[in-house]
Amino acid sequence: MSGPTFIECDRIELQTVEEEDIEFLQRGVNHPAVRHHIEAFRTPINGEQYRELFESIDSDEDGVTLLVVPRDGASAGEPIGSVQLYPVNNARGFANLGVWFMPQVWGNGYATEASAYLIDYGFQQMGLHRISAAPNSPNEASISLCERLGFVHEGTSRDLGFVDGEYIDLERYGLLAAEWDGPQAVLSQ
Numbered sequence: 001m002s003g004p005t006f007i008e009c010d011r012i013e014l015q016t017v018e019e020e021d022i023e024f025l026q027r028g029v030n031h032p033a034v035r036h037h038i039e040a041f042r043t044p045i046n047g048e049q050y051r052e053l054f055e056s057i058d059s060d061e062d063g064v065t066l067l068v069v070p071r072d073g074a075s076a077g078e079p080i081g082s083v084q085l086y087p088v089n090n091a092r093g094f095a096n097l098g099v100w101f102m103p104q105v106w107g108n109g110y111a112t113e114a115s116a117y118l119i120d121y122g123f124q125q126m127g128l129h130r131i132s133a134a135p136n137s138p139n140e141a142s143i144s145l146c147e148r149l150g151f152v153h154e155g156t157s158r159d160l161g162f163v164d165g166e167y168i169d170l171e172r173y174g175l176l177a178a179e180w181d182g183p184q185a186v187l188s189q
């Protein structure tokens, strides 16, 4: 059971992270299919470590992390993933978009919807100027997600990641506030 709704979307709500959600988040970031393409989740993280991380969060410096909770369907009222603007550079108005969902809900458009509303919050409420994302090149779902959201491909960092025994490229995407037309422009495509 997560906290209050912070952002209302169409089929989902983005809710605050509460202490009782730590178990879900810890399960998600350790899930082999979720962590596969995320460098930051490369090392195992136990409950106590996750709790320390949760307690050290400074909302100004550490950005925004929200749980994604569907209104209807099999997972109604339960968290299915997380979206994040982290890290945030307030001085420059930059943030990075992070997103993951439990594998059983992949392919239903939840990442598109949750990210579109969080990006909108970032530009309209936090006053961000630029949001970036850096998926691994073999991560087709994440690359499609960036492109669907209107991110511009800005370059490739060669051999920056390491997955399945091989160095892999990281694709650099960026979206400027002036390029953003709101969540419905993405969701109505």
Ligand SMILES: CC(C)(COP(=O)(O)OP(=O)(O)OC[C@H]1O[C@@H](n2cnc3c(N)ncnc32)[C@H](O)[C@@H]1OP(=O)(O)O)[C@@H](O)C(=O)NCCC(=O)NCCS
Pocket (backbone or CB within 6 Å): 033, 034, 035, 037, 038, 099, 100, 101, 102, 105, 106, 107, 108, 109, 110, 111, 112, 113, 134, 135, 136, 139, 140, 141, 142, 144, 145, 148
């Ligand atoms: C990436 C991820 C968040 C996408 O979540 P999702 O809810 O399945 O995404 P959506 O259903 O909103 O789909 C987003 C786009 O990806 C495409 N997509 C989804 N799964 C895909 C797959 N397995 N292969 C190729 N494309 C895929 C969708 O078709 C959609 O593109 P479209 O709008 O052009 O049709 C999810 O796969 C995930 O949690 N992966 C593990 C963690 C991760 O990689 N996070 C991103 C790190 S940068």
